[in-house]
Amino acid sequence: xxxxxxxxxxxxxxxxxxxxxxxxxxxxxxxxxxxxxxxxxxxxxxxxxxxxxxxxxxxxxxxxxxxxxxxxxxxxxxxxxxxxxxxxxxxxxxxxxxxxxxxxxxxxxxxxxxxxxxxxxxxxxxxxxxxxxxxxxxxxxxxxxxxxxxxxxxxxxxxxxxxxxxxxxxxxxxxxxxxxxxxxxxxxxxxxxxxxxxxxxxxxxxxxxxxxxxxxxxxxxxxxxxxxxxxxxxxxxxxxxxxxxxxxxxxxxxxxxxxxxxxxxxxxxxxxxxxxxxxxxxxxxxxxxxxxxx
Amino acid sequence: xxxxxxxxxxxxxxxxxxxxxxxxxxxxxxxxxxxxxxxxxxxxxxxxxxxxxxxxxxxxxxxxxxxxxxxxxxxxxxxxxxxxxxxxxxxxxxxxxxxxxxxxxxxxxxxxxxxxxxxxxxxxxxxxxxxxxxxxxxxxxxxxxxxxxxxxxxxxxxxxxxxxxxxxxxxxxxxxxxxxxxxxxxxxxxxxxxxxxxxxxxxxxxxxxxxxxxxxxxxxxxxxxxxxxxxxxxxxxxxxxxxxxxxxxxxxxxxxxxxxxxxxxxxxxxxxxxxxxxxxxxxxxxxxxxxxxxxxxxxxxxxxxxxxxxx
Numbered sequence: 001x002x003x004x005x006x007x008x009x010x011x012x013x014x015x016x017x018x019x020x021x022x023x024x025x026x027x028x029x030x031x032x033x034x035x036x037x038x039x040x041x042x043x044x045x046x047x048x049x050x051x052x053x054x055x056x057x058x059x060x061x062x063x064x065x066x067x068x069x070x071x072x073x074x075x076x077x078x079x080x081x082x083x084x085x086x087x088x089x090x091x092x093x094x095x096x097x098x099x100x101x102x103x104x105x106x107x108x109x110x111x112x113x114x115x116x117x118x119x120x121x122x123x124x125x126x127x128x129x130x131x132x133x134x135x136x137x138x139x140x141x142x143x144x145x146x147x148x149x150x151x152x153x154x155x156x157x158x159x160x161x162x163x164x165x166x167x168x169x170x171x172x173x174x175x176x177x178x179x180x181x182x183x184x185x186x187x188x189x190x191x192x193x194x195x196x197x198x199x200x201x202x203x204x205x206x207x208x209x210x211x212x213x214x215x216x217x218x219x220x221x222x223x224x225x226x227x228x229x230x231x232x233x234x235x236x237x238x239x240x241x242x243x244x245x246x247x248x249x250x251x252x253x254x255x256x257x258x259x260x261x262x263x264x265x266x267x268x269x270x271x272x273x274x275x276x277x278x279x280x281x282x283x284x285x286x287x288x289x290x291x292x293x294x
Numbered sequence: 295x296x297x298x299x300x301x302x303x304x305x306x307x308x309x310x311x312x313x314x315x316x317x318x319x320x321x322x323x324x325x326x327x328x329x330x331x332x333x334x335x336x337x338x339x340x341x342x343x344x345x346x347x348x349x350x351x352x353x354x355x356x357x358x359x360x361x362x363x364x365x366x367x368x369x370x371x372x373x374x375x376x377x378x379x380x381x382x383x384x385x386x387x388x389x390x391x392x393x394x395x396x397x398x399x400x401x402x403x404x405x406x407x408x409x410x411x412x413x414x415x416x417x418x419x420x421x422x423x424x425x426x427x428x429x430x431x432x433x434x435x436x437x438x439x440x441x442x443x444x445x446x447x448x449x450x451x452x453x454x455x456x457x458x459x460x461x462x463x464x465x466x467x468x469x470x471x472x473x474x475x476x477x478x479x480x481x482x483x484x485x486x487x488x489x490x491x492x493x494x495x496x497x498x499x500x501x502x503x504x505x506x507x508x509x510x511x512x513x514x515x516x517x518x519x520x521x522x523x524x525x526x527x528x529x530x531x532x533x534x535x536x537x538x539x540x541x542x543x544x545x546x547x548x549x550x551x552x553x554x555x556x557x558x559x560x561x562x563x564x565x566x567x568x569x570x571x572x573x574x575x576x577x578x579x580x581x582x583x584x585x586x587x588x589x590x591x592x593x594x595x596x597x598x599x600x601x602x603x604x605x
Contacts, residue, residue, distance in 0.1 A: 005365060010396060017392050024383040127379075134346055134378035135389075135440055139396035141365045293347045 004143035004286055014140065014148025019156060027122065032160055035115055039164035042107040043171070068178075075099050082106045083257050084238060092262040097187045098179040102260075104168060105191035109256045112161075112195055113202045117223035119157040120206025122216040123149045124289065129214035133294055146289045150207045150282065157203060158196055165192045194259035197270075201252040201277035208285030211292065252277045295322040296355075297448050297479040298343060303352035305338050305503075312338035314503040315352070320481060320496075322447075325474050327490040327511075328483040330500035331600055336483045337376050339500070340452050344373045356448055369397040374441040376452040376483075380425035386436050387412065387421035390443065397444045411439040414469060416462070431458050438466060448479045455486060467493065491515065491592035501600045515589030519560060521569055522587040525552040529581055536575045542568045555590065 022028035075094045079085055083106060085093070093102040124146065127133045136145055169188050173181050206223055213219040234248040248254035258270025298320040305313040313335045320326050330336050341347040343354050345364035359366045380389055387408055394404035412421050415435040420428065428436065434457055441449055451470070455463035470480055470493060484490050490497060491511055499506040507514070528551065529537075537546050537556060545557040558568050569586060576582065 005363075013392065013395055020388075021381045021384055025381075026383075130379045131346075131375070131377055132379040132381065134344070134373075134375045135380070135393060136396065137345055138364060138371060138373060139368055139393055291348060293341075 004290065005141045006143050006147060007140070010140045010144040011148045011151060014136070014144055015152035015155070018149045018152040022152070022156070028156065031119055031156075034118070035157075035160045036164060038111065038115070039108070039161070040167065042111060043104050043164070043168045045107065075103060079103075079106065082110055085257060089257075089262060093260070096262070098172070098184045100172065100176060100179075101168075101184060101187050101191065105187075105194070105260055106257070108161075108164075108191070108195055109198055109259070112198055112256075113227050113253065114224065115160070116157060116199055116202030117206045117209075117220065117227060119160075120150075120153045120203045121210055121220035121223050123153055123207045123210040125210045125213040125219040126216040128211070128292075128294055129216075131294070137294060142290050142294075143286055146207065146211070146286055147282075150203060150285075153207070154199065154203045157199055161195050161199065162192065165195075191260060194256075194270075197259055197274045198252065198256055201274050201281055204278045204281035204285065208281050208288065211285050211289040296320065297322040297357060298481065299355040300339070300343070301353050301355070303339065303342060303349045303354060305335070305342060305347060306350040311503050313342070313349070313500075316500070316503075316505045317352075318498055318505060318508040320479065322479050323474075323477055324495040325470060325480045325482060325493050327494040327497035328481055328500070329487070329490065329497050329596060330506075333502075334500040334600075335503040336500055337452055338503075340373065340450050340481075340483065341375070343450060344371070344375070346375070369444045370447045371450070372441045372443065372446040372448075373450040374437045374452055374454055378437070380433070380436060382426040383424050385422045386417070386425055386428070389425070390436070390440055393440050394443055399444070407443055408439075411443050412436075414442055415439045416465065431462055434458060435462065435466075438469075442469065442473070446478060449473065449481070451480060451482045453484055454482060455484065455489065487591070487593040487596055497592070499596060499599055506599050511592060512589070514595045515592055519558055519565075520589045521556045521558065521565060522549075522590060523554050523556060523572070523583040524585045525554075525581050525583055527552055527581070529554065529576075530579075533576060533579050533581050536579070537572050540568060540571050540575065543572070552584075 076090065079090050079093065093099070133145060165188055169185060172184055209223050210219050213222070230251060230253065234253060237244045237247055252274055255270050255273045258266050258273070261267050261270065296319045300319070301317055303313050303316045304311065316339065328336050328339065338347060342349050343356060343361060345361045354361045356367055356371050380386065390408035390411060391404045394407045395401065399407060409418070409421065412418055415438050417432060417435055417439065420432060425433065425436065438454060441451065454466050458466065467489065470482070474480060482490065482494065494511055496508065496510045497514065498508045528548070534546050537543060542559050542563050543556060544559055547555045549555050556572065558565060560568070565588065573583060
């Protein structure tokens with residue numbers, strides 16, 4: 001280990017150049033479009049059943065009653081499928097907060113690791129294989145290349161998430177009149193913050209995996225398949241093997257809903273855990289990147 | 295003063311040892327060659343010097359800095375790597391500006407430096423082109439342009455003229471000479487041995503990852519004590535005797551049809567004086583040399599040292 005010499009001006013230059021290169025290569029645009037589609041489909045899944053019931057309600061009960069009935073019908077099912085939340089927490093999410101937005105947030109948090117790995121799988125692997133970083137290596141420390149690209153990936157992914165949240169916020173304010181605008185925007189803002197924090201460890205993990213591969217496709221495959229496998233394992237453990245369910249906390253996945261928990265202590269704990277995982281993954285990636293042949 | 299100190303460098307890849315305990319020191323301010331057959335370890339050694347590859351053991355110091363802390367050399371060491379890639383879809387000028395900024399220049403200085411570097415290699419008209427639209431030769435010249443950015447003190451050039459047309463190759467050789475005149479240390483790897491012989495003061499020859507020799511070119515080619523003359527026919531015994539009779543000639547040896555190596559003692563008279571007298575004596579017999587070379591060709595020596603492997 002030669003020590004990591006990080007320079008702010010180099011980080012900025014590397015991140016800016018990486019962003020421009022990614023966008024020009026088309027990969028960034030494909031990621032943007034794909035993420036928008038998936039994000040909006042998730043939003044649609046949350047909203048469409050409600051709209052259907054609203055239309056049906058025109059024949060009988062009031063729209064608001066039908067809406068509340070729909071939320072009480074679909075909400076607990078979604079929460080039970082995606083989370084292990086206590087009754088109090090579920091009630092807080094569905095009753096105290098705009099329930100539709102809660103369902104959207106829960107699905108977004110479950111989807112974010114896939115989005116992060118899609119954004120980050122090629123941070124370094126493609127250039128390792130093609131020797132595309134060699135012109136940089138004489139001019140800046142490896143740490144600046146690794147961290148600059150990680151920052152660029154995070155900023156870009158967060159920008160995509162922000163656009164998805166903005167669209168959902170606009171849609172909800174216009175189309176779902178049963179929540180106060182301030183209440184909706186506040187809960188969405190908190191959800192956006194949770195997503196911003198939850199993205200960090202996954203982008204860092206993608207960066208680490210990317211340093212270990214010379215082929216971007218392999219890096220993507222390992223990240224996505226690894227995620228699916230881990231989620232299935234966690235699901236099986238949680239549902240069937242009570243004594244092993246703590247294993248889910250071996251990755252950030254097990255802590256994701258802490259970030260929108262009503263208990264401020266738990267929420268802060270969730271943030272600390274995410275930052276901790278981010279630090280570990282980043283350090284592991286940096287260490288590997290610093291030692292390997294490029 | 296040492297420009298590059300290579301100390302016991304070994305590089306073990308999973309299946310092969312590319313460099314095997316290589317040590318030598320390259321002084322400041324000259325042009326030096328790195329030769330060897332394909333797979334000898336030249337590119338690996340360059341890559342270790344530039345910090346692309348980590349040596350399994352040993353270390354390299356460039357201008358006194360350990361290359362594992364490469365950023366301490368920022369702008370002082372540059373390289374034309376053999377197989378590095380530029381970003382495919384970015385204009386080459388943008389990429390060169392980016393490199394200049396990493397060298398520590400502000401945007402305005404970097405733009406000026408980048409434009410100058412591209413002009414040096416004759417690519418001003420292609421500055422806005424994306425790297426993936428350039429021909430092989432133009433792509434290579436962009437690589438050379440980035441190696442000449444700023445004010446480097448040591449430049450490593452891995453096959454700088456390979457794949458270039460004769461005019462471009464000559465332009466690159468002229469640039470190398472220009473930088474040499476400015477005091478820059480250049481290390482050139484090339485399969486063109488005549489080019490290396492002409493440009494370099496000393497060469498390192500690698501074979502199978504080992505250093506075979508690190509010598510001055512004139513010592514290898516014996517340029518200061520041998521001339522090679524080629525005639526249109528073999529010389530008669532009397533013509534060979536005439537050469538041998540010149541004071542300072544120590545022996546005449548035929549090494550091919552019409553080709554002779556003439557060993558000389560240059561302590562009292564210069565090689566040029568000895569050659570002039572030999573030619574003068576032979577002209578009267580009708581044996582006029584078609585060519586006269588100082589020493590043996592580097593290629594001949596190289597082939598002897600690497601058991602006839604192609605450079």
